[in-house]
Amino acid sequence: xxxxxxxxxxxxxxxxxxxxxxxxxxxxxxxxxxxxxxxxxxxxxxxxxxxxxxxxxxxxxxxxxxxxxxxxxxxxxxxxxxxxxxxxxxxxxxxxxxxxxxxxxxxxxxxxxxxxxxxxxxxxxxxxxxxx
Amino acid sequence: xxxxxxxxxxxxxxxxxxxxxxxxxxxxxxxxxxxxxxxxxxxxxxxxxxxxxxxxxxxxxxxxxxxxxxxxxxxxxxxxxxxxxxxxxxxxxxxxxxxxxxxxxxxxxxxxxxxxxxxxxxxxxxxxxxxxxxxxxxxxxxxxxxxxxxxxxxx
Amino acid sequence: xxxxxxxxxxxxxxxxxxxxxxxxxxxxxxxxxxxxxxxxxxxxxxxxxxxxxxxxxxxxxxxxxxxxxxxxxxxxxxxxxxxxxxxxxxxxxxxxxxxxxxxxxxxxxxxxxxxxxxxxxxxxxxxxxxxxxxxxxxxxxxxxxxxxxxxxxxxxxxxxxxxxxxxxxxxxxxxxxxxxxxxxxxxxxxxxxxxxxxxxxxxxxxxxxxxxxxxxxxxxxxxxxxxxxxxxxxxxxxxxxxxxxxxxxxxxxxxxxxxxxxxxxxxxxxxxxxxxxxxxxxxxxxxxxxxxxxxxxxxxxxxxxxxxxxxxxxxxxxxxxxxxxxxxxxxxxxxxxxxxxxxxxxxxxxxxxxxxxxxxxxxxxxxxxxxxxxxxxxxxxxxxxxxxxxxxxxxxxxxxxxxxxxxxxxxxxxxxxxxxxxxxxxxxxxxxxxxxxxxxxxxxxxxxxxxxxxxxxxxxxxxxxxxxxxxxxxxxxxxxxxxxxxxxxxxxxxxxxxxxxxxxxxxxxxxxxxxxxxxxxxxxxxxxxxxxxxxxxxxxxxxxxxxxxxxxxxxxxxxxxxxxxxxxxxxxxxxxxxxxxxxxxxxxxxxxxxxxxxxxxxxxxxxxxxxxxxxxxxxxxxxxxxxxxxxxxxxxxxxxxxxxxxxxx
Numbered sequence: 001x002x003x004x005x006x007x008x009x010x011x012x013x014x015x016x017x018x019x020x021x022x023x024x025x026x027x028x029x030x031x032x033x034x035x036x037x038x039x040x041x042x043x044x045x046x047x048x049x050x051x052x053x054x055x056x057x058x059x060x061x062x063x064x065x066x067x068x069x070x071x072x073x074x075x076x077x078x079x080x081x082x083x084x085x086x087x088x089x090x091x092x093x094x095x096x097x098x099x100x101x102x103x104x105x106x107x108x109x110x111x112x113x114x115x116x117x118x119x120x121x122x123x124x125x126x127x128x129x130x131x132x
Numbered sequence: 133x134x135x136x137x138x139x140x141x142x143x144x145x146x147x148x149x150x151x152x153x154x155x156x157x158x159x160x161x162x163x164x165x166x167x168x169x170x171x172x173x174x175x176x177x178x179x180x181x182x183x184x185x186x187x188x189x190x191x192x193x194x195x196x197x198x199x200x201x202x203x204x205x206x207x208x209x210x211x212x213x214x215x216x217x218x219x220x221x222x223x224x225x226x227x228x229x230x231x232x233x234x235x236x237x238x239x240x241x242x243x244x245x246x247x248x249x250x251x252x253x254x255x256x257x258x259x260x261x262x263x264x265x266x267x268x269x270x271x272x273x274x275x276x277x278x279x280x281x282x283x284x285x286x287x
Numbered sequence: 288x289x290x291x292x293x294x295x296x297x298x299x300x301x302x303x304x305x306x307x308x309x310x311x312x313x314x315x316x317x318x319x320x321x322x323x324x325x326x327x328x329x330x331x332x333x334x335x336x337x338x339x340x341x342x343x344x345x346x347x348x349x350x351x352x353x354x355x356x357x358x359x360x361x362x363x364x365x366x367x368x369x370x371x372x373x374x375x376x377x378x379x380x381x382x383x384x385x386x387x388x389x390x391x392x393x394x395x396x397x398x399x400x401x402x403x404x405x406x407x408x409x410x411x412x413x414x415x416x417x418x419x420x421x422x423x424x425x426x427x428x429x430x431x432x433x434x435x436x437x438x439x440x441x442x443x444x445x446x447x448x449x450x451x452x453x454x455x456x457x458x459x460x461x462x463x464x465x466x467x468x469x470x471x472x473x474x475x476x477x478x479x480x481x482x483x484x485x486x487x488x489x490x491x492x493x494x495x496x497x498x499x500x501x502x503x504x505x506x507x508x509x510x511x512x513x514x515x516x517x518x519x520x521x522x523x524x525x526x527x528x529x530x531x532x533x534x535x536x537x538x539x540x541x542x543x544x545x546x547x548x549x550x551x552x553x554x555x556x557x558x559x560x561x562x563x564x565x566x567x568x569x570x571x572x573x574x575x576x577x578x579x580x581x582x583x584x585x586x587x588x589x590x591x592x593x594x595x596x597x598x599x600x601x602x603x604x605x606x607x608x609x610x611x612x613x614x615x616x617x618x619x620x621x622x623x624x625x626x627x628x629x630x631x632x633x634x635x636x637x638x639x640x641x642x643x644x645x646x647x648x649x650x651x652x653x654x655x656x657x658x659x660x661x662x663x664x665x666x667x668x669x670x671x672x673x674x675x676x677x678x679x680x681x682x683x684x685x686x687x688x689x690x691x692x693x694x695x696x697x698x699x700x701x702x703x704x705x706x707x708x709x710x711x712x713x714x715x716x717x718x719x720x721x722x723x724x725x726x727x728x729x730x731x732x733x734x735x736x737x738x739x740x741x742x743x744x745x746x747x748x749x750x751x752x753x754x755x756x757x758x759x760x761x762x763x764x765x766x767x768x769x770x771x772x773x774x775x776x777x778x779x780x781x782x783x784x785x786x787x788x789x790x791x792x793x794x795x796x797x798x799x800x801x802x803x804x805x806x807x808x809x810x811x812x813x814x815x816x817x818x819x820x821x822x823x824x825x826x827x828x829x830x831x832x833x834x835x836x837x838x839x840x841x842x843x844x845x846x847x848x849x850x851x852x853x854x855x856x857x858x859x860x861x862x863x864x865x866x867x868x869x870x871x872x873x874x875x876x877x878x879x880x881x882x883x884x885x886x887x888x889x890x891x892x893x894x895x896x897x898x899x900x901x902x903x904x905x906x907x908x909x910x911x912x913x914x915x916x917x918x919x920x921x922x923x924x925x926x927x928x929x930x931x932x933x934x935x936x
Contacts, residue, residue: 026416027684028692029725032718033418033438049902052804052871053860063804067869068860093904094857101857108905109895148290155297162304169308174335177346184357184382201382267329268358 042121045114049106058125070100079126086122091115181276185263188213188271188287196229202275204261205229212284215263215273216247221256234258246281257281315398316351323354323368326361335397338381342733345385347394349402356381383736389423391415418722419688422667425726427737429459442723445716450497454646454660458727463745463770467498467647469586472520476574478619482512490711493561499708502699507638513627514635518650520585526576527621528605537607540600545798545810548764548774549590552612557807559590559763559774567613572621575605583758588649590763590772595813643706660707666691668728677701691721746770752825759812759822767830774807776900781832785886788827790877795819801873803863835897839888842918843911849919856906864923871902879924888917 055061058075082089093105183202196207225238234243241252262277263285324331336350355361361370387394392403392414406413421439453466489498547556582591643659678701698707746768762771766778798809861871891913894903
């Protein structure tokens with residue numbers, strides 16, 4: 001009888017149900033339509049907005065590079081120079097950084113998020129010996 | 133010895149009967165309470181009388197707007213927020229806000245700015261309903277709960 | 288013994304009843320609501336919460352656990368208390384739409400498991416994944432482009448672009464014109480060898496083609512080819528470009544007319560028209576001359592414009608195409624092959640119809656009897672329990688979405704009797720199309736909750752303008768009033784607000800290169816000036832955006848200040864001005880005669896709105912600076928050429 005009572009008490013007192021987020025269920029559709037990672041989004045923006053001057057691989061050798069009065073900096077150099085201020089450098093353009101005005105401010109069209117995504121991709125380009 | 137045994141058995145039987153009776157009585161009480169609680173439904177298959185109206189700052193001072201869902205005029209004056217039902221007390225048409233008062237398009241009932249009847253067939257003034265602010269910071273109206281026309285929600 | 292049983296039984300009954308009562312009271316949602324109360328520190332009325340929507344026969348009790356879903360302060364809280372992300376609740380209030388129409392699952396359930404957060408043996412309708420949710424958007428939003436549902440929109444566009452809707456009836460998506468090439472003169476054009484090669488594996492002959500691969504036996508292929516070769520057109524004029532034309536002149540004309548905007552050579556060029564590397568093996572001289580002279584006479588629905596080539600130019604171009612563009616074959620003889628036996632032709636015609644070919648390829652001699660493939664209305668609501676999964680590759684879940692994916696991917700696997708051909712699509716495209724199919728559910732919801740679908744009748748310009756737009760196939764590349772292609776970045780809807788009429792007229796006659804870096808350029812259509820005048824006048828006067836003034840406000844500090852801004856902002860990094868500048872943006876040397884000042888001014892103030900397809904930065908210019916910069920740009924004109932009329936007599 002004691003055992004029965006104890007069992008009742010145990011059932012009453014048993015712990016809070018822990019709510020766990022269900023794991024994602026991947027069908028074929030989900031597997032092929034994953035959201036774009038921020039870095040991949042940054043790569044796409046780089047290709048459309050930056051590569052024409054800074055080069056596809058970020059070596060400062062884009063199609064338009066020869067037509068500029070000063071050659072565009074390679075991505076690695078920009079990342080190394082600006083460090084934590086990379087976001088601001090992309091957002092406000094080269095003129096705000098006291099350099100030539102040839103790289104325009106991008107925040108107006110890319111938005112804060114777009115600039116952050118480009119920064120991620122530039123950091124990737126600046127990392128040596130990785131395959132991307 | 134046998135008598136002592138009988139007495140002990142007697143006592144034990146009596147105890148078991150008591151326990152049994154108490155258990156049955158307790159079960160009866162729990163079952164009755166359970167039945168009563170069961171008849172008090174937790175949710176009804178009907179539209180909730182509580183409507184979400186929006187953020188307090190959505191309602192500017194000195195204005196009054198009509199909200200289609202709860203059929204309410206929600207306004208703010210110097211003392212706070214109020215909500216007056218737009219359902220005519222006569223036959224349930226939606227009254228129009230004429231600024232100075234309300235007018236019913238169906239049978240011509242007229243109400244003053246506080247909702248009191250000033251003409252037409254309406255038997256009762258327009259009702260004011262209770263407003264509350266929930267923890268999420270939004271204003272809710274309970275159209276089933278009437279309040280005094282002078283009550284205001286100060287937010 | 289009896290007493291013991293009585294006592295034990297009654298206690299057990301009490302215990303059971305108490306346990307039932309306590310278990311019923313200890314609902315999951317009560318804990319979540321208490322946790323919410325503890326987080327907010329406010330008195331929260333504990334009770335079952337639900338969205339009750341009789342119009343949709345919905346009772347969704349999700350808010351009982353997701354109690355903070357409309358509380359912005361819960362944005363960083365964990366599930367289930369977190370607030371609903373995005374602005375979805377503002378546009379889709381749960382009081383009107385409930386939760387399950389978008390998320391799926393069982394709305395009446397009051398426990399995590401029963402609500403269908405995960406699929407399980409007891410779950411009839413599990414919740415949908417974030418991607419799958421886009422299909423739910425499409426149940427109500429039936430237009431092709433649905434804001435906030437990029438994959439669904441892509442899938443719906445693909446259903447149209449890949450021609451699915453040519454054979455299948457898909458509600459809400461229809462083709463503006465026949466999907467495939469007209470075949471009425473294919474017997475004059477092609478050889479049996481080429482047709483057999485093409486029908487056997489179209490993608491090998493023309494990589495990227497939209498023609499699917501049918502599973503045909505050799506005998507079937509031969510029959511089809513016999514029928515196709517019998518499709519001739521009376522009275523194609525004789526022509527001998529190989530002897531009369533000059534291939535070198537043709538090559539230079541090929542470049543001048545900018546054929547590569549639509550056609551590719553050696554993998555370089557556009558994809559709107561077929562690749563031309565092996566056109567010499569595909570087309571006979573007489574047919575090609577007729578086609579270049581007036582393509583619309585042979586295929587009234589082709590995207591190819593009617594160029595104003597002279598007879599000599601046509602012969603030169605044909606000579607170049609036939610002579611040079613052959614990879615490893617030999618040019619076709621001038622005369623078409625002899626007709627096959629009438630029975631063989633009839634058999635081929637029957638096969639042509641049985642395979643559903645007329646859904647895409649209209650023939651004057653064949654009447655179409657509706658679409659050949661099953662209608663897809665309601666396919667997104669089919670129960671997976673009624674679908675066959677036998678024979679499908681491993682890793683296929685028993686879900687409708689996986690079944691549809693496999694069916695599009697390889698119609699013959701698991702569906703051996705299906706007629707549907709292989710389309711050779713990328714997995715990404717198949718997945719997007721599957722989403723679009725999943726959105727095709729029939730729901731009996733009242734019109735009051737459905738979004739107002741704006742009826743968009745296909746725009747068809749009429750009158751003189753209409754016939755010129757059709758002759759020059761402007762809408763193959765440019766968008767206008769919601770129809771047209773997207774090859775061009777210059778939609779015509781507000782072109783009248785953008786450019787000056789005189790410049791437009793000159794440009795249509797002789798399109799100059801504005802953007803050196805761009806491969807797709809306006810072709811030189813050999814347009815007579817009279818036609819250019821009409822097009823320019825109508826575009827300039829009709830297709831304007833009222834928000835854009837024709838003229839900019841007067842400069843504040845003057846054009847000189849504008850010039851300084853031009854230098855200081857680094858505009859030259861991208862734009863040519865004079866002899867210096869970059870090749871990213873258009874050449875600005877002729878801005879003063881090309882652009883309307885009002886458009887320049889508005890584009891500088893709001894590049895995101897007016898130049899959505901261009902990579903133009905937003906300098907956040909003030910009104911005054913924008914006016915000064917505009918004034919400077921409007922001073923940029925070419926040096927006036929001394930015209931013979933003004934010269935000394």
